[in-house]
Amino acid sequence: MSCGGREVLLAGAVACLCxxxxxxxxxxxxxxLSAPVRIVSAVTCDGGSEIVGSGADGAxxxxxxxxxxxxxxxxxxxxxSGVLACGGGKTLAVALKKGNGKAVVLDxxxxxxxxxxxxxxxxxxxxxxxxxGFLAIATSIYPTQVWDLKTGQKRWTGVTNLGATWTTSxxxxxxxxxxxxxxxxxxxxxxxxxxxxxxxxxxxEPFASAFSDDGKTFAVAGADGAIRLFDTSTGxxxxxxxxxxxxxxxxxVSPDGKKVAALVVDDFKLEPVAQxxxxxxxxxxxxxxxxxxxxxxxxxxxxxxxxxxxxSGNKLSVVSVE
Amino acid sequence: xxxxxxxxxxxxxALGVVKLAGNLNPTAAAEAWFQAGxxxxxxTPQAELGPFYKRNAPSTAALxxxxxxxxxxxxxxxxxxxxxxxxSGAKIExxxxxxxxxxxxxxxxxxxxxxxxxxxxxxxxxxxxGHYPARVCQHIHFAVTAPGYKPLVTQMYFxxxxxxAGDPDKNYTKDPLITSRELVRPVMLKGDPQVMVASTDFELxxxxx
Numbered sequence: 001m002s003c004g005g006r007e008v009l010l011a012g013a014v015a016c017l018c019x020x021x022x023x024x025x026x027x028x029x030x031x032x033l034s035a036p037v038r039i040v041s042a043v044t045c046d047g048g049s050e051i052v053g054s055g056a057d058g059a060x061x062x063x064x065x066x067x068x069x070x071x072x073x074x075x076x077x078x079x080x081s082g083v084l085a086c087g088g089g090k091t092l093a094v095a096l097k098k099g100n101g102k103a104v105v106l107d108x109x110x111x112x113x114x115x116x117x118x119x120x121x122x123x124x125x126x127x128x129x130x131x132x133g134f135l136a137i138a139t140s141i142y143p144t145q146v147w148d149l150k151t152g153q154k155r156w157t158g159v160t161n162l163g164a165t166w167t168t169s170x171x172x173x174x175x176x177x178x179x180x181x182x183x184x185x186x187x188x189x190x191x192x193x194x195x196x197x198x199x200x201x202x203x204x205e206p207f208a209s210a211f212s213d214d215g216k217t218f219a220v221a222g223a224d225g226a227i228r229l230f231d232t233s234t235g236x237x238x239x240x241x242x243x244x245x246x247x248x249x250x251x252x253v254s255p256d257g258k259k260v261a262a263l264v265v266d267d268f269k270l271e272p273v274a275q276x277x278x279x280x281x282x283x284x285x286x287x288x289x290x291x292x293x294x295x296x297x298x299x300x301x302x303x304x305x306x307x308x309x310x311x312s313g314n315k316l317s318v319v320s321v322e
Numbered sequence: 323x324x325x326x327x328x329x330x331x332x333x334x335x336a337l338g339v340v341k342l343a344g345n346l347n348p349t350a351a352a353e354a355w356f357q358a359g360x361x362x363x364x365x366t367p368q369a370e371l372g373p374f375y376k377r378n379a380p381s382t383a384a385l386x387x388x389x390x391x392x393x394x395x396x397x398x399x400x401x402x403x404x405x406x407x408x409x410s411g412a413k414i415e416x417x418x419x420x421x422x423x424x425x426x427x428x429x430x431x432x433x434x435x436x437x438x439x440x441x442x443x444x445x446x447x448x449x450x451x452g453h454y455p456a457r458v459c460q461h462i463h464f465a466v467t468a469p470g471y472k473p474l475v476t477q478m479y480f481x482x483x484x485x486x487a488g489d490p491d492k493n494y495t496k497d498p499l500i501t502s503r504e505l506v507r508p509v510m511l512k513g514d515p516q517v518m519v520a521s522t523d524f525e526l527x528x529x530x531x
Contacts, residue, residue, distance in 0.1 A: 267374070270456040
């Protein structure tokens with residue numbers, strides 16, 4: 001399972017969770033977590049064994065599930081932005097709010113800083129390889145950058161015809177890096193930077209991407225509101241969802257690769273307006289009965305897709321989508 | 323002006339006011355002087371591409387339809403390189419919101435791909451873009467490409483934008499995405515009160531690869 005997308009400025013609204021059996025989809029509250037501050041964004045790590053969130057106070061919070069109490073990690077280098085990603089070996093990458101391209105790589109176990117990265121342009125998305133070996137960074141000016149987490153050195157920088165990169169994803173075997181670029185192309189690289197192919201995402205911008213667990217497919221969505229499922233080996237489109245009517249800023253593929261969750265955002269105000277689930281087998285897309293403004297992250301909880309919701313009273317809920 | 327400078331050099335050489343080294347002839351020296359004196363230009367500042375770029379925009383200079391609401395707008399300029407040479411044939415892609423701040427994601431309203439003419443000039447008619455809620459200022463996106471040059475991705479702003487409160491020098495930083503004061507262009511009102519057009523120029527300067 002993997003998720004990815006461009007940071008969206010969530011409205012910060014706190015809403016109740018409507019866990020229910022909705023149009024054939026069951027939202028089941030799996031965990032309730034204590035959040036000392038409002039959580040701006042969150043991700044699941046290691047199949048849901050950890051939840052990591054970026055707090056409104058600039059600190060990082062790590063929940064070792066099922067314990068509801070988090071550990072607070074303050075980053076000496078600066079406040080955390082809402083852009084974060086975790087990977088293998090208890091590795092967490094966090095972009096700094098005022099760093100203009102600065103990010104730190106932390107050990108979620110100890111909280112120690114492993115690497116300090118300077119991508120020299122505002123970070124819009126991060127991806128840590130599942131083997132913990134490298135970090136892919138999408139920035140607002142440069143094409144995708146890949147940094148070696150053992151040496152702290154930049155391994156390679158991708159290319160675009162125009163502009164920079166919206167988001168980036170890494171396959172579960174840590175062998176492939178997908179770059180969703182502003183020139184509306186998708187470029188697939190191997191982990192050493194060799195471009196394997198480039199393919200068109202559509203006529204509009206691709207904001208979100210994610211690989212399936214087995215790496216055979218990847219999902220991409222963006223400004224046109226459709227999710228496209230690609231064959232990883234060829235770069236060809238396998239299936240396309242119906243259009244959501246608004247841009248999609250985040251996608252998440254279920255562990256079995258059959259469903260894709262998407263965060264739909266109003267193209268005028270850039271506020272979340274729906275959380276949807278596309279069944280790639282039936283082709284049906286359903287709107288999940290959650291307040292989209294309460295969704296601060298998505299990921300996996302064991303074998304299910306999971307949403308992380310900010311609830312009232314500074315609580316987080318982890319809800320599985322079955 | 324340039325011819326006068328060349329003539330002046332030739333005259334100065336003839337009079338002995340300027341002496342040429344043995345490997346220079348007067349014509350080559352005049353041309354070198356002329357080129358060195360030509361206005362070099364700073365590259366146009368880059369800016370973010372923005373979320374709603376769309377490929378394959380139509381080749382039209384008329385972005386505004388006859389019955390489109392909003393203040394008619396005329397934008398024009400010349401494309402140069404940093405040496406001051408004009409770049410004819412440069413491709414200029416532009417896109418903007420309508421007068422209410424909406425981007426067209428379904429079609430190509432207020433989107434176009436233009437080519438700089440033999441004099442490096444480009445121009446298009448449109449409407450003054452509205453305020454898009456996720457951005458502070460009215461703006462038009464530009465993506466300019468030419469073989470051998472670094473693609474230029476930038477945005478143009480209007481000095482008349484109410485956000486600047488009449489003083490763009492002081493207030494242009496109110497929009498954190500405005501990377502340079504130079505991108506805020508003066509606006510001239512043309513025509514008569516019945517058919518008023520806001521006109522602005524935007525010079526585009528590309529860097530070599």
